[in-house]
Amino acid sequence: MAHAPDTDVGLYRTVRLIRLFEERAVELVRSGDVVGGIHPYTGQEAIAAGVCAALRVDDVITSTHRGHGHVLAKGADPARVLAELAGRATGLNRGRGGSMHAADFGLGILGANAIVGANGAITAGAAWAARQEGGDRVAVSFFGDGAVNQGVLLEAMNLAALWRLPVLFVCENNGYATTLTVADAVAGTITGRGEAFGIPSVTVDGMDPRTVLDAAREAVDRARAGGGPSLVECLTYRFDAHHTWEHRARVRYRDDDEVRTGRERDPVVIQGARLTGEERERVDAEVRSTLDAAVAFALDSPHPDPAGALDHLYATGMRPRPGGGG
Template sequence: MSLPHLADPAGRYRAMRLIRSFEELALEWVRSGLIVGGTHPYIGQEAVAVGVCAALDPADRLTSTHRGHGHVLAKGADPARLLAELAGREGGLNRGRGGSMHAADFSLGILGANGIVGAGAPIAVGAAWAARQRGEPTVVASFFGDGALNQGVLLEALNLASIWRTPVVFVCENNGYATTLPAGAAVGGSACGRAAAFGIPAETVDGMDVEAVRAAARRAVERARSGGGPSFLECLTYRFEAHHTMERRFRLSYRTAAEVASWRERDPLVAARADLPGADTIDTEVSQLLARAAVFAQESPVPDPSSAADFLYASGLRPRSGATL
């Protein structure tokens, strides 16, 4: 049983269109000041999130990254509540406390985005191990970028996943850059070579093709669910926008316009939309959905400053009186 909203090409296109339009709206809100602190746009990488999530069941889980809006939306999160979260409002997924880099929805198996590079991988391994101990047929997908390939915590997670044969699908979104550093200048060997060193089956896939990603992810998920252990997917993709919205202010020039343009010619939404009946209707529906989401987010109240110490602990305890936050 896969995620119902991603079960057919129309549903997968709709999810990619939702992610693209949501990110474009978020960029507008950053510029207007409705979102404070900026975001890491996911524009261009939509096929990875949707393709992987299309292979997951509703009870499966995922861990995300600082560039996580696409993963969260693809798994089924409410765009209105995600937008409210980015705007720091009480109606947000995490009552405005998480913001852009820490959105989570445990009810949907979204264990959280993470601002620390590679930090979602050990969480995914732990969650998968715990589910197996409980006898649950749960698979956990762990997203990370090429910048995480040299992080020790990712290598430790790969090692444990291999030893324990945990049902994890490691998804490397290789967009060619770790912030401004080209992957070719930072990664010795290869992404798949990292996994192979731990005996984990690895595959490189076209991350601009949602159906190619879905097919590879299905193989990996089926392997994990049947007890075959972890797999590793390297999805070759590209972000069309800046690493972070602050980048424009600094006028960084580590990519040429020609390079960006050549990748835009492979826009995953254009490919998914081709010959798809009802695509215009889907676009209109998504636009209307986000218009309602914008109203919800703006009408949602900001948190009361007196509640700043709430939710720091899972138990509900508050810091001691007089403690400095």
């Protein structure tokens, strides 16, 4: 059966895949196979799953430091994403990008991005390019609450509104930028930033894949019809650490009660309740075998040859000249 990501089974498959992917990735960080750590997307899966289910393959997305979920939901091969995290030659970007730079242009994944807020400008540019082409492709920018005070994102919103670009701004408000709360960092409201530019802006439950899909669909339809950008603020909760490093550093900024309460509404459980037990078991088994194969693929893959370290750095295929000079 073809994968239909916007059905109840499809949405469940996507959130389940992202959850298990992140669990396996954390294990590989602990074992030392993924060097440098990751920002787990655990708890926020409904947003990537819901938004990407409203998109076509030729639509584009830009992502963040917490980007595995977006990349997987847009259709990237989990085995190649995991190999990328593990720095292997078979990785999505030949092991050169790692967790925060995964990209697959063929699937419209313009890249995760470690610079908070920076992807807004890339998305507006991609949307402008899509419009110049004459089609009805849309561009989505995923970003966290930590990005809403970054000038570049506000500049991108301004231009997107002014030029009625087909952009969907998706804010994943998980309440924290690292350890800083939204209450301590954000004056006014997040939707108020969109409204200031005349951008239709809504706040939705970011723990329910179907709610996110409905909101994304409305925004995507508007963008395709020439109605310009939209902002969807998704209220969510990060179940795990900001970064895997946090477990070792024992940073304390959320008390146990808050984390317990925050985890009560679990997107995997919420979406799973819409399936029969049999459907759930079938998807769970399928996802487990996909991830087992992905881990084996990543760990069996070779590291890139150091002699080729300067390959693939430029779109033109050129390497820097020996002795510098560009």
